[in-house]
Amino acid sequence: MPEKVALLIGTRKGAFIAESDAAREKWDIRGPFCETWPINHIAADPVTGAIYGAGGNEWFGPAVWKSDDLGRTWTHSSAGLAYAEGEEPIKAAWSVSAKNGHLYCGVQPAGLFESFDHGQTWSHVKGLREHPSQPHWTPGAGGLILHSLVRHPDDPDRLWVAISAAGVFYTADGGKTWEARNRGTRADFFPEGQNYPEFGQCVHCLVMAPGEPDLLYQQNHCGMYRSENGGETWISIEAGLPSTFGFPAAVHPRDPDTLFLLPLNGDSAGRFVPDGEAAVWRTRDRGRTWTDLRNGLPQDNAYFGVLRQAMATDRLEPAGVYFGTSGGALFASNDEGDSWSLVSEHLPGISSVETLVVKA
Amino acid sequence: MNAPLKPEPAKSAASVDEVASALPEVTVRLPAVLVDLFPGSQRRIPLSAATVGAMISELDKRYPGMRDRLCDSTPAIRRHINIFIDGERATLDTPLAPGAEIFVLTAISGG
Numbered sequence: 001m002p003e004k005v006a007l008l009i010g011t012r013k014g015a016f017i018a019e020s021d022a023a024r025e026k027w028d029i030r031g032p033f034c035e036t037w038p039i040n041h042i043a044a045d046p047v048t049g050a051i052y053g054a055g056g057n058e059w060f061g062p063a064v065w066k067s068d069d070l071g072r073t074w075t076h077s078s079a080g081l082a083y084a085e086g087e088e089p090i091k092a093a094w095s096v097s098a099k100n101g102h103l104y105c106g107v108q109p110a111g112l113f114e115s116f117d118h119g120q121t122w123s124h125v126k127g128l129r130e131h132p133s134q135p136h137w138t139p140g141a142g143g144l145i146l147h148s149l150v151r152h153p154d155d156p157d158r159l160w161v162a163i164s165a166a167g168v169f170y171t172a173d174g175g176k177t178w179e180a181r182n183r184g185t186r187a188d189f190f191p192e193g194q195n196y197p198e199f200g201q202c203v204h205c206l207v208m209a210p211g212e213p214d215l216l217y218q219q220n221h222c223g224m225y226r227s228e229n230g231g232e233t234w235i236s237i238e239a240g241l242p243s244t245f246g247f248p249a250a251v252h253p254r255d256p257d258t259l260f261l262l263p264l265n266g267d268s269a270g271r272f273v274p275d276g277e278a279a280v281w282r283t284r285d286r287g288r289t290w291t292d293l294r295n296g297l298p299q300d301n302a303y304f305g306v307l308r309q310a311m312a313t314d315r316l317e318p319a320g321v322y323f324g325t326s327g328g329a330l331f332a333s334n335d336e337g338d339s340w341s342l343v344s345e346h347l348p349g350i351s352s353v354e355t356l357v358v359k360a
Numbered sequence: 361m362n363a364p365l366k367p368e369p370a371k372s373a374a375s376v377d378e379v380a381s382a383l384p385e386v387t388v389r390l391p392a393v394l395v396d397l398f399p400g401s402q403r404r405i406p407l408s409a410a411t412v413g414a415m416i417s418e419l420d421k422r423y424p425g426m427r428d429r430l431c432d433s434t435p436a437i438r439r440h441i442n443i444f445i446d447g448e449r450a451t452l453d454t455p456l457a458p459g460a461e462i463f464v465l466t467a468i469s470g471g
Binding site: 035058059060061063075077078079081082083084085086087089090 | 393394396397425426428429430432433434435438441443466467
């Protein structure tokens, strides 16, 4: 059965969808969608095919947009997407994960909501903000946001989330109770001797390896890490990379040992690709060794950044890899990063990239 | 004594209408960018309400979800939404006079 790939692109000014056949050489782009609202993250329900866009508008507040027809028509809802009266109101929705109509949504200020009706109504998963560390959560430059939602593939009660700057939190009871899982990750911005706290780390992106639910990777403000026990402990995998800083991380669709990162030059050095030369870095051995992938990427005066949710892979063979820049350029590889091409050069600043493979 | 023309439930509804008719009749002017979010809504909406908060409740009844676009959970009118009555910025508690024209506007914002 022929298949096609849809790239779901969240930008500062609406959502876009780029489509290609399985060759992934020529792309058609549609958009902007969602009335040009800032869309921080747009992702598909792999079971229903519905697309959800998490965003927030300076005028109208947070909402999750939905399309059942690959972006041709949209609705939006924020019914129940609110904290109690008197608490700081929600500014924007930042992340969304959907599985057969059950959705999670991460918001700013950091908290978690879920929907059991395909995003029509939402309810607060209160247990997360009841964690004793919550009064000490502090915002990073992007705000106090819950940006990563990592579901256990088989157990609906198990979920990992990541908050900047509070760290990784894990629940095994569907969100009633949570524990911080940051042991081994650094917080260089804390005083000397206090750099490995229980929580407060500025995790930038958290992903799970395919087929190994206990194998997690994270890109942190202060280093890159792997955990082989569901986040109970982390070890650094930054040796061999050009910096300890970056935002996105993307796993291979089938190989748990393969990970893609896009290191930037540093948190106080401009936050663009090192030396103005763009590269995606790939490991095939869980982060023990790294290879820089530059073929087709700009190697001169490339002073762009790539945000935390703006890199993704597809599930085709060989896997496609994609990233969007803060300057609005979208790059694609149809050979697991060995070569790259420019899909679009002048989109609005890209916040997120996800993929959806459907029948052609 | 005349027999009732309608059964009891309808009589109750009529009394609700009487209450509504006692409220000030006003006209709400909505920005196009808001109307675009709610298919079927219009730029100019006549309704009856005693306060701005009640006006927004009536809008939300007609166009579910519109309250969330205009108010946050404080509850308050959103920071970058302005509601003007007779040239003055209103709050949720601002009373409405019969014949009032209420302008809902988006503030200068963005980039």
